[in-house]
Amino acid sequence: METTRHFVATVYAVHDGAVALHEHDKLEMWLPAGGHLDRDELPHEAALRETEEELGLAVDLVAPQEAITSETARSIPQPQHFLVEDINVHENGDVGHQHVDFIFYGAAPSQAITPQPDEQPASDWRWFTPADLRARSDEIPADVVAVGLRAIEAVG
Numbered sequence: 001m002e003t004t005r006h007f008v009a010t011v012y013a014v015h016d017g018a019v020a021l022h023e024h025d026k027l028e029m030w031l032p033a034g035g036h037l038d039r040d041e042l043p044h045e046a047a048l049r050e051t052e053e054e055l056g057l058a059v060d061l062v063a064p065q066e067a068i069t070s071e072t073a074r075s076i077p078q079p080q081h082f083l084v085e086d087i088n089v090h091e092n093g094d095v096g097h098q099h100v101d102f103i104f105y106g107a108a109p110s111q112a113i114t115p116q117p118d119e120q121p122a123s124d125w126r127w128f129t130p131a132d133l134r135a136r137s138d139e140i141p142a143d144v145v146a147v148g149l150r151a152i153e154a155v156g
Contacts (some may be wrong), residue, residue, distance in 0.1 A: 015131055
């Protein structure tokens, strides 16, 4: 069976020691902002666009960027993590669909969430402190807890 892979970008938006997560309508799990890269986007551009659409916030990415350039190449902001996520797993264990996820941390200017009209409403979002993430680790995926804690620490 062939596995279909899509490139996605995710942003752990942090403000005042808390990270923004929402209970995803389709996947029915707590996740940060993010989505598929458009054909003409680089990963960091998709990360910024998705955060603006889903949260209504223009975050500052916490992303290292090398100083490597040439006539034909340039460095771009680097994600903090790369993950391969199984989205569609069949009963026999075959994976039909995966996301190759470029994960960024972002410093949010506030906790005022104002999604665009076609996104999940602000009431679906919560700001989780490290204590909240740990206390709800039975309902938040382990990778989301681990990366959320790292993002809060990195953004400060």
